[in-house]
Amino acid sequence: MELCFKVIGYPVKHSLSPWIHEQFLRKANLEGTYTINEIEPASFEEEIYQMKENPIDGFNVTVPYKQKIIPFLDGIDAYAEKIGAVNTVVNKAGKWIGYNTDGIGYLRSLEAKYPSVLENRSGRILIIGAGGAARGIYYALDEAGFRAIDLTNRTAAKANELIRFKNKETKSTIILLKDVKKYLEEYDLVIQTTSVGMKPNINDMIVSIPSLKPQMILSDIVYQPIRTSFLRQGEAKGANIHFGHTMLLYQAQLAFEIWTGVKVPIGNMDQDLQQILE
Ligand code: ATR
Numbered sequence: 001m002e003l004c005f006k007v008i009g010y011p012v013k014h015s016l017s018p019w020i021h022e023q024f025l026r027k028a029n030l031e032g033t034y035t036i037n038e039i040e041p042a043s044f045e046e047e048i049y050q051m052k053e054n055p056i057d058g059f060n061v062t063v064p065y066k067q068k069i070i071p072f073l074d075g076i077d078a079y080a081e082k083i084g085a086v087n088t089v090v091n092k093a094g095k096w097i098g099y100n101t102d103g104i105g106y107l108r109s110l111e112a113k114y115p116s117v118l119e120n121r122s123g124r125i126l127i128i129g130a131g132g133a134a135r136g137i138y139y140a141l142d143e144a145g146f147r148a149i150d151l152t153n154r155t156a157a158k159a160n161e162l163i164r165f166k167n168k169e170t171k172s173t174i175i176l177l178k179d180v181k182k183y184l185e186e187y188d189l190v191i192q193t194t195s196v197g198m199k200p201n202i203n204d205m206i207v208s209i210p211s212l213k214p215q216m217i218l219s220d221i222v223y224q225p226i227r228t229s230f231l232r233q234g235e236a237k238g239a240n241i242h243f244g245h246t247m248l249l250y251q252a253q254l255a256f257e258i259w260t261g262v263k264v265p266i267g268n269m270d271q272d273l274q275q276i277l278e
Helices: 017-027 041-053 078-083 102-113 115-119 132-143 156-165 177-186 229-236 245-260 269-277
Strands: 003-009 032-038 058-061 088-092 095-099 125-128 149-153 174-176 189-192 217-220 240-242
Touching: 003 017, 003 041, 003 245, 017 032, 017 245, 017 269, 058 245, 078 095, 078 102, 078 132, 088 245, 102 115, 102 132, 102 240, 102 245, 125 132, 125 177, 132 149, 132 156, 149 156, 149 177, 156 174, 174 177, 217 229, 229 240, 245 269
Parallel strands: 003 032, 003 058, 125 149, 125 189, 149 174, 189 217, 217 240
Antiparallel strands: 058 088, 088 095
């Protein structure tokens, strides 16, 4: 039987997920479709009930429904529950079970490019931002055993709220955004998770980069443009950089694995997607 997958969101017309999942289907030798279902906020509930009437193997959930979908699920994975957001739903014998693959996808993407970071978990990490994406990444790092993960956010209270369920051993200091520049060079990995620098505001930068620690990794989850001004400035100062589009690929890899049990290697998709976006 043909597999049937979707992505729901609003707006979602320009999603890259069909491009990614159609390749996964092909590489896994599976017959199936992956379509876009753009749902207007006013008809969300009605559309979800309609989806429940039709056969579907799984779907992705994107902005603005990652939290709104939760009451419609029959079950939720513990990690997704802690984050409070679901981006992947699998249909298991008629029951909808929610997962979140963003944070673990991010870790996989980092491991693919910089395996030493995951081998040696002693590094100091700074996350910039405290929204949904930051939450997923924070708890993926926390669960992976990183124990020094600081946060900075425009609204410090949101960062304080975010760390509520952390492991007792994890040390997380909340730094004011206006002060963070002073401390940047102390970190081994800095992860920019806010929307600052996203097209069309490509010259905006959340923080300007002073001198950096040798071997430091600067990561930005914004992928439009691929080379954000944050990454460009870091690169010019000699930092190792990590692109946001890779997180998109690896979170999709994990979603596909949850749906089908097949972990499809990313291979050249990283370079192919980079070309599409550049
Ligand atoms: P996502 O789910 O993509 O992470 P989100 O939950 O809306 O999106 O979070 C957006 C993040 O970007 C937040 O950390 C937000 O800061 P606040 O918590 O202070 O709102 C941050 N952000 C967005 N625009 C910003 C700006 N112009 N300057 C600083 N931070 C910004």
